[in-house]
Amino acid sequence: MNSVNKAQSLVDMDNISIAFGGIQAVDDTSVDLFAGEVVALLGHNGAGKSTLVKILSGAYRRDKGTIKIDGKEVAINNPRDAKAYGIETIYQTLALADNVDTAGNLYLGRELLTPWGTLDDVAMEARARDVMGRLNPRFQRFKEPVKALSGGQRQSVAIARAILFNARILIMDEPTAALGPEETAQVSELILQLKSEGIGIFLVSHDIHDVFDLADRVTVMKNGQVVGHARTEDVNKDEVLGMIILGKCPPGAIPGPGALAS
Template identity: 40%
Template structure:
């Protein structure tokens, strides 16, 4: 039997003024799995992620967590549930070290003094739990890190807070072959540790390398969410570009329901 999704969206609509960006979108993210969210530019991926993260309120539909309806009105609400999003710009501060970045805005204190020892131990423990071996010291300045190491720190920062759903926005963009392999290995490890990982990517090789399911958006509608093993590269491209591949997908190429 299929496990219960940690995160599930049902019939999500989102408009900005007269422009409707999301149309009755259904989406599910399961524990221990990587779900790849794919779609062309303008398909609605960013809007859907910002609805998941509480940046954009949904107009209508249901947001469920552990099969229970919840209301997410802000990123703080999403974080309280255990939803963390790593955006493409990573939001890291070059002038701070790894520990300072991982606890930025959530610093541990002992009275009125920062508890640097505890934060350092927690940062090191989190990186170790993810089998990260490319970072020499948690007191390295982020400015000294490679692109792959920066991505690793951003992911570890998300995992640090007992997150259960981690959304990664194009984590391998602008990375070389070796660094991409390291990040994809880390993505897979997150899922193997029981987290639900949502991977946004345009790179079909990355998608097929690590994902368990693929959710394809087309013009603001969910064309299909299918096990990766049941799809070919060509089918995914057709779902992205036309919203349909054979018997799979939306009712017609315009995304209209029949």
């Protein structure tokens, strides 16, 4: 593999399994991520990729498997634990409280307080104006509940919330699903910028075209299992599509437990 492999991996998820009722949503899956790297998690709807990253972000608790950050095993049992390790998530649904304004959403769960222990709304609004100004300079509607914002603006709020607290590991679940071409380009630019700052990024998508050019590596999942891992320079889009649709592992990829036996 490439040179970063010699370095310590940022995230190691080993042999993760989770079942909902009788359905094995994620089955003995392992993925890893290095600092300054973008890993795309690909697969059909229901392949288990969103579930896998929700285990990392603390939204779900795994049945089996270990999570290592910087090579050390960690306990992530809720979103708060994950945030403590610098893991930030942009959910597919954005997970915004629609009735709360932008600053309130950015700081939800981590509010700035005055010396008297009350909410420091003015300071939060000031920081919000600052960070939103960098992401989306035309954004002006700070006083309105985020319900009133457009899809792209809401996406900016969700992204701003993730990068506001010095994230080391960023999970983006279908980050451009709700966006137009211009906004998608903005998000791509942002991903490259964050990557250059040394942040490790998991990009979850069902559409290979959204992410192939951004990703350093791809991991393809099918029916809860990993079909294979590959560096994007070793495979082409058609081969990856074959992995997603058929579960067929091309020669340039390392097969996983879910690969079609050939």
